[in-house]
Amino acid sequence: MVNYEYLTKEQLINELKEKDKYIYDLKKANEEAKNYAELKTELFSIISHELKTPLNIIFGAIQLIENIHKEQENCKYCRPLNKYLKTMRQNCYRLLRLINNFIDMNKIEIGFFKLNLTNNDIVKTIEDITLSVVEFAQAKQINIIFDTEIEEKIIATDSEKIERVILNLLSNSIKFTDSGGIIEVYIKNLEESIVIAVKDNGSGMPEEMLEKIFDIFSQVDSSLRRQAEGSGIGLFLSKSIIEMHGGKIYAKSKLGIGSEFIIEIPTRIIEDSKVAEVAISAERRIEKIHIEFADIYS
Ligand SMILES: Nc1ncnc2c1ncn2[C@@H]1O[C@H](COP(=O)(O)OP(=O)(O)OP(=O)(O)O)[C@@H](O)[C@H]1O
Ligand SMILES: [Mg+2]
Structure with a gap:
């Protein structure tokens, strides 16, 4: 100085x-x-x-x-x-x-x-996409269980983007869980938010990776010899989408025991707007699953 x-x-x-x-x-x-x-x-x-x-x-x-x-x-x-x-x-x-x-x-x-927000039933969005994946998971002898505290919840979301987040979480769980494993998707209704969790009993992750995995190109095993394919973009996109909804996403995990991804989205609605019917055709949904799961079943 x-x-x-x-x-x-x-x-x-x-x-x-x-x-x-x-x-x-x-x-x-x-x-x-x-x-x-x-x-x-x-x-x-x-x-x-x-x-x-x-x-x-x-x-x-x-x-x-x-x-x-x-x-x-x-x-x-x-x-x-x-x-x-x-x-x-x-x-x-x-x-x-x-x-x-x-x-x-x-x-x-x-x-x-950008988000295309409409008032729609988030429980139906999560349930539909989860059920469409059941067959794909069974091909790897993995069972998917869906459970919800509420039958319907209308909130403002971009349902296609929320569907994409859930697809990435499910594809990750399938990728990192051995055959015979179980994936649970559950929805909890809190006073000011809705909680969606995807839990598996797969490989799990070390504690120090739990925040890093949401960064671009971040993977627990980034070596070329790694077991699972992927480029480490999925969770970065998922986090961005959830944060754009005013929500948050985080992970809990134990090596060798399994992982749980928890999403919390505030229950806001767009005033003076009708409830939108989410009309994604079954064919289009299956195409999306094929694209998202392309690394798993190659
Ligand atoms: N359920 C899980 N069990 C164990 N590890 C996980 C799980 N979900 C994510 N991970 C770890 O977090 C990393 C990042 O996940 P992310 O979805 O961002 O990328 P990816 O699946 O590798 O590639 P992609 O861009 O194709 O989604 C994964 O590579 C993996 O190491
Ligand atoms: Mg992924």
């Missing part, structure tokens, strides 16, 4: 000049970092959209081949063709999921990710 009291006038001028230069350099570095972050976001956005177009074309072509092939009964190449078409479709889903997650992650970073 310089003691300015004992400096000559000349020394004082030099000292101030140096400080000025330091501030100037700092501002310049800050500006450069901002420009760099903007460039990175723009590049991410361009790449994501550019990847989506050819992917949609490949996906469309696969569907066409599947349709043509369906009519050819007992053909010589039926078995290998079906097998390879399935692999191609599955990997399209995986890419689509990654690209969608990248696009949304980017939108959140630049503040373009």
Whole structure:
């Protein structure tokens, strides 16, 4: 620390000049970092959209081949063709999921990710998506139990985005639970909020990871040899979505025992607005599950 009291006038001028230069350099570095972050976001956005177009074309072509092939009964190449078409479709889903997650992650970073809030029944949203996943979990011999304290609760949410959060929690639980495991989804009705929890008896996580897992690209096992696939974006998106609803999400876990993810959403409603009927077709919901679960059943 310089003691300015004992400096000559000349020394004082030099000292101030140096400080000025330091501030100037700092501002310049800050500006450069901002420009760099903007460039990175723009590049991410361009790449994501550019990847989506050819992917949609490949996906469309696969569907066409599947349709043509369906009519050819007992053909010589039926078995290998079906097998390879399935692999191609599955990997399209995986890419689509990654690209969608990248696009949304980017939108959140630049503040373009918006909620489409309506008054709707959150119990039905959670129940419908949970029940649609039961069959997929059973393919891995995992049972899903759904339990709720209330039959109906109308609150203001973006039901598609809430559904996405629950899908990510369920896909995580399925990914990190061995066959024979159990996943419980339950809803609790508190005075000013509604609590939704997804609990499994899977691998669990170390205590020090419980907050970090909500950061972008954060995974307990980030080695290339890890058992489960994924890119560590899901919980970052989930946390952002829940916080945009004014709620919170956190995890409890014990290594080797299991994990529990708890969401709390305030029970607000939009005044003077009708209750919206959430009308996601069964087909669209199944497609979403295929995309979200693409890493699990590859
Ligand atoms: N139920 C769970 N049991 C054990 N570990 C979990 C569980 N849920 C999440 N994790 C840990 O948290 C990490 C981050 O989860 P997140 O959903 O963000 O990413 P991911 O599933 O790896 O990838 P993706 O972006 O495809 O969702 C996981 O990689 C895993 O290490
Ligand atoms: Mg995930």
